[in-house]
Amino acid sequence: MAGDENVKMNTNSEPAYGAAALKSAYRRFLALGLALAVAIHFSLIGFYYFVEFVVGDEPTAIHVRLLRYSELGPPPSIGGENSPPPIAVTAPKAKPDAGLPVPVPDVEASPEQTLATQHEMNQGKGPGGEGSGSEGGTGLPGDIRISDDESPPADYVAVEKEPVIIRSVEPKYPDMAVRTGLEGKVWVKIWVDREGKPKEVVVLQSDAEIFNNPAIEAAKQFLFTPAYMNDGPVPVWVTFPFKFELSGETRDDTGPDTHDGGGQR
Numbered sequence: 001m002a003g004d005e006n007v008k009m010n011t012n013s014e015p016a017y018g019a020a021a022l023k024s025a026y027r028r029f030l031a032l033g034l035a036l037a038v039a040i041h042f043s044l045i046g047f048y049y050f051v052e053f054v055v056g057d058e059p060t061a062i063h064v065r066l067l068r069y070s071e072l073g074p075p076p077s078i079g080g081e082n083s084p085p086p087i088a089v090t091a092p093k094a095k096p097d098a099g100l101p102v103p104v105p106d107v108e109a110s111p112e113q114t115l116a117t118q119h120e121m122n123q124g125k126g127p128g129g130e131g132s133g134s135e136g137g138t139g140l141p142g143d144i145r146i147s148d149d150e151s152p153p154a155d156y157v158a159v160e161k162e163p164v165i166i167r168s169v170e171p172k173y174p175d176m177a178v179r180t181g182l183e184g185k186v187w188v189k190i191w192v193d194r195e196g197k198p199k200e201v202v203v204l205q206s207d208a209e210i211f212n213n214p215a216i217e218a219a220k221q222f223l224f225t226p227a228y229m230n231d232g233p234v235p236v237w238v239t240f241p242f243k244f245e246l247s248g249e250t251r252d253d254t255g256p257d258t259h260d261g262g263g264q265r
């Protein structure tokens with residue numbers, strides 16, 4: 001029994017060594033190593049930023065030099081040959097001696113010379129007296145009229161307001177057509193000028209040539225309102241049909257008293 005107690009006392013007095021002790025030491029040393037590594041890294045990073053904060057970033061100095069054109073030398077030669085000496089751009093130049101204006105005294109107008117008034121010009125009188133243009137006078141007429149030599153308009157003209165017939169004339173029925181009982185239809189094209197008056201009439205289609213002249217003469221007596229475009233009158237072509245139809249009444253040699261000359265554009 002005494003021997004067993006001695007064994008137990010010796011066992012309790014010596015430290016235990018084995019797998020459990022190694023695992024406990026491993027965990028302890030691993031945690032210590034990680035803590036030291038983290039502390040060292042944070043210390044280095046903090047020291048770097050502390051130095052940057054204390055010293056600060058000095059701005060980079062940019063030096064700019066302004067050169068005149070005269071100070072620039074010639075560009076280097078591509079072939080590597082010796083370039084010619086630079087030309088002095090700012091060398092003094094001689095002032096031009098040609099083309100300088102020379103002051104001259106003003107020419108005084110004659111006190112007797114006068115200008116013709118508008119009334120004298122209309123009356124054909126000038127400062128030199130009466131007469132035609134070859135005799136010293138102005139020779140201007142009182143009313144100057146400019147001839148209207150406008151060309152026919154195009155077949156289609158864009159307008160904002162189309163012309164409207166305000167006076168129409170019935171064509172005269174030809175006597176020969178009355179005696180023979182001939183009827184027909186004539187299409188004419190009327191050139192309406194800026195005043196709404198017919199300026200030219202052209203036959204487009206006709207059933208019988210005997211009706212052409214009466215249709216043209218009647219169309220020349222029409223009156224229209226002018227066509228307007230951009231707040232101004234413009235010339236246009238207007239197409240109009242004339243119908244020649246006989247009634248059942250007996251007609252004498254002088255021709256019919258009423259005829260149908262109406263139609264639409």
